[in-house]
Amino acid sequence: MTSISIPSAAEEGAQHAAPSLADPRRASWWVLTVFLTPALAVYVGLTAYPAFRTFYDSFFTIEGLDATFVGLDNYRALMSDETFWVSVRNTFIWSFIAPVLDVVTGLLLALALYAGVPAARFLRVAWFTPVLLSYVVVAILWMWIFNYDWGILNAMLRAVGLGALASSWLGDPNLALGALIVTHAWKWAGFNMVVCLAAIHSLPREVLEASELDNCGWGAKLRYVIVPMLRPTLLNLYILAFIGKMKIFDLVWIMTQGGPLWATETVSTYVYKRAFNWNTFDLGYPSAIASVWFVVVCAAVIILNRLLATRERLEY
Amino acid sequence: MAAMLAERAPLPRFFSRGALALVLGLYTIYTLGPFLWLATMSVRTTAEISADHYAWPKVFHWEQFRIAWVDSDFATYFWNSTIVVVGAVAVVTLLGAAAAHALARYRFRGNRLVYGILFSSIIFPPQITLISLYQILVDYNLYNSLLGLTLVYVSLQLPLTVYLLEGFFARIPQDLFDAAKIDGYGDLEIFRRIVLPIGMPAIATTLILNFIQLWNEFLFAVVLITDPDKRTLPVGIRAFMGDHFQDIGMIATGVMISVIPVIIVYIFFSEKLIRGMTAGAIK
Known part of the structure; x- marks a missing residue:
């Protein structure tokens, strides 16, 4: 670090001394304060404080300006709240299963591009487009696609003589969650594709060439070379998708509002309903749900990291 | 993946190339199609859309x-x-x-x-x-x-x-x-x-x-x-x-x-x- 400055004889003799202030990697507290304070102020004021306040509020019943201390009553009520458990079940189904769909689709698309299909540049841009659309736009589009009377899905089923299968995709409790999962996967497959593609391109070329010299077919190359080497990226993508789905709100809220019959209720939509949508006027109970869910999400991310990433450490 | 495996098997190569192209083409329609549909609807009036949801706009109603x-x-x-x-x-x-x-x-x-x-x-x-x-x-x-x-x-x-x-x-x-x-x-x-x-x-x-x-x-x-x-x-x-x-x-x-x-x-x-x-x- 200090190789540029010419050390004086005295400093040469005092090797044990702490690095001098001339070390360019050191800064005065004043400088650090100037650089870090604004960001930390935003963090403390708009992330840390609200998060603590939500925890704190979860021990109260809060109606307007009146806060009544109720201890653990909110949490006790939560344990026997059937709607809450249904929303937990739906969110878990979505969070654990759907990421597999996202990541596998993304990997297959990336491999197709890597294998050198024509017009790869165009295809990459085309497949990535849904990632950029807002959930509001995606939700509206897919509500139309799933429309019973004129949606493209039912129109196609009727066109090929399978009119009996035409359904009210978002209105049937057995189908609604699946319909939402498909919609969500439509939006996110492109993201997984570009990440996989970038990871494949960054694989050491020698290994891939060696496998080709060994007369290794595509299937074997995929199974024994590419997928094992992409493991850290694929796991990272799985965890990213998992986090995203544990938080899912917008899509559900616009397409089904958690209905029909709570079939698509997620924890996020339930918190929102209890806080701002139902006329219960109590912010304490939804705070308790949010607190529980905060712990669950953080714990799940930590556990997944430990379970899946045995050797490689993940950033998330 | 079948298509990729076939790189080594000469006979079904042509067929599987076609299958791969078909799958990728369908996937492209799947990702871009809804968006293009939306774009066509944005320059059609609701009355026109109700008559046929999938028609190409006859007149482009930019005034929309x-x-x-x-x-x-x-x-x-x-x-x-x-x-x-x-x-x-x-x-x-x-x-x-x-x-x-x-x-x-x-x-x-x-x-x-x-x-x-x-x-x-x-x-x-x-x-x-x-x-x-x-x-x-x-x-x-x-x-x-x-x-x-x-x-x-x-x-x-x-x-x-x-x-x-x-x-x-x-x-x-x-x-x-x-x-x-x-x-x-x-x-x-x-x-x-x-x-x-x-x-x-x-x-x-x-x-x-x-x-x-x-x-x-x-x-x-x-x-x-x-x-x-x-x-x-x-x-x-x-x-x-x-x-x-x-x-x-x-x-x-x-x-x-x-x-x-x-x-x-x-x-x-x-x-x-x-x-x-x-x-x-x-x-």
């Missing part, structure tokens, strides 16, 4: 955009979104870049702790802050104001900004900083005249990513804004749809208005955008 812009308040929503998003992105980039520079460049006790604290909030489910932010903004008279929403947006994008920029700034060679020190640059000058110009590619990526994520943000906007005059585009579209459920043509036009800026950004900056989105996920 004028009607949406002027008569259906989409201009208000558009400018509200613009003010909030541009403000928040500018502030978060500056704050985030300053913090990222300090964390990437200087050694001090607690460096990694500060980084971890700033970064870890990226996994927080939004509800943990949502309800309290609502109360806090009400307390400070920032509820139902664009300024309040802007501040919240800054806090939402801060972790990602610090994460992306710290990673890039840490790779700027230390020699540059040593040379600048010798030339007598102060710490603030180093930030302004070395880090910001050299870091411009990463900063541009962060700007674009933050812009798109905030332009599309819905949950905080719908909770923190109630006044119809202050709605951002996602909230405005959703409200319009609630009031005019049958008016498919006008909804499609409004949706197109919200999508066009994103598409323009994508056309010009697709490489940067994709790089930014992948940066976080590859290790």
Whole structure:
């Protein structure tokens, strides 16, 4: 670090001394304060404080300006709240299963591009487009696609003589969650594709060439070379998708509002309903749900990291 | 995958090439089709759409955009979104870049702790802050104001900004900083005249990513804004749809208005955008 400055004889003799202030990697507290304070102020004021306040509020019943201390009553009520458990079940189904769909689709698309299909540049841009659309736009589009009377899905089923299968995709409790999962996967497959593609391109070329010299077919190359080497990226993508789905709100809220019959209720939509949508006027109970869910999400991310990433450490 | 396996089997090669092309073609229709359908509907009137939902527009009703812009308040929503998003992105980039520079460049006790604290909030489910932010903004008279929403947006994008920029700034060679020190640059000058110009590619990526994520943000906007005059585009579209459920043509036009800026950004900056989105996920 200090190789540029010419050390004086005295400093040469005092090797044990702490690095001098001339070390360019050191800064005065004043400088650090100037650089870090604004960001930390935003963090403390708009992330840390609200998060603590939500925890704190979860021990109260809060109606307007009146806060009544109720201890653990909110949490006790939560344990026997059937709607809450249904929303937990739906969110878990979505969070654990759907990421597999996202990541596998993304990997297959990336491999197709890597294998050198024509017009790869165009295809990459085309497949990535849904990632950029807002959930509001995606939700509206897919509500139309799933429309019973004129949606493209039912129109196609009727066109090929399978009119009996035409359904009210978002209105049937057995189908609604699946319909939402498909919609969500439509939006996110492109993201997984570009990440996989970038990871494949960054694989050491020698290994891939060696496998080709060994007369290794595509299937074997995929199974024994590419997928094992992409493991850290694929796991990272799985965890990213998992986090995203544990938080899912917008899509559900616009397409089904958690209905029909709570079939698509997620924890996020339930918190929102209890806080701002139902006329219960109590912010304490939804705070308790949010607190529980905060712990669950953080714990799940930590556990997944430990379970899946045995050797490689993940950033998330 | 069958197609790829067939690289080694000569006979079914032609067939499987075709199968692969077919699958990829269908997938392309699957991703682009809905969007093109939306685009055609945005220049057709609702009456035309009701007659046939999938017809190509016979007459391009561009006036639909004028009607949406002027008569259906989409201009208000558009400018509200613009003010909030541009403000928040500018502030978060500056704050985030300053913090990222300090964390990437200087050694001090607690460096990694500060980084971890700033970064870890990226996994927080939004509800943990949502309800309290609502109360806090009400307390400070920032509820139902664009300024309040802007501040919240800054806090939402801060972790990602610090994460992306710290990673890039840490790779700027230390020699540059040593040379600048010798030339007598102060710490603030180093930030302004070395880090910001050299870091411009990463900063541009962060700007674009933050812009798109905030332009599309819905949950905080719908909770923190109630006044119809202050709605951002996602909230405005959703409200319009609630009031005019049958008016498919006008909804499609409004949706197109919200999508066009994103598409323009994508056309010009697709490489940067994709790089930014992948940066976080590859290790």
